[in-house]
Ligand code: SF4
């Protein structure tokens with residue numbers, strides 16, 4: 376489907392987001408934490424390094440690298456902070472990108488169609504929402 380606002384798509388999104396996450400348990404998935412890294416922006420770095428009791432420079436040196444866009448991302452994949460039980464060890468202070476992912480309750484879902492399509496290959500909730508939108512509005 377052509378992913379764009381209109382035909383009431385944006386009004387359907389909140390319910391489809393809720394529906395998707397009624398059926399999908401992130402703790403049984405962790406696909407995002409295993410497959411892609413959030414960006415660690417300056418406020419994220421400040422908050423997380425403080426939470427871990429590390430100097431920012433030590434936190435960066437220990438856990439992060441710069442990607443080709445110049446953003447800090449985790450060195451490892453799966454994410455270093457993902458536990459065996461799929462819990463995030465820094466959940467309360469996790470990066471903003473982790474809080475917002477997978478954008479199924481956000482305008483970003485339509486604003487960045489290429490990212491949304493890519494996310495549908497990683498995140499079953501994005502796939503679900505796209506399929507339902509296709510069924511409902513074509
Ligand atoms: S910081 Fe936590 S929520 Fe974010 S990718 Fe890593 S394990 Fe997942």
Ligand code: SF4
Nearest residue numbers: 401404405406407498
């Ligand atoms: S990929 Fe989607 S469903 Fe899986 S853990 Fe991440 S947000 Fe949850």
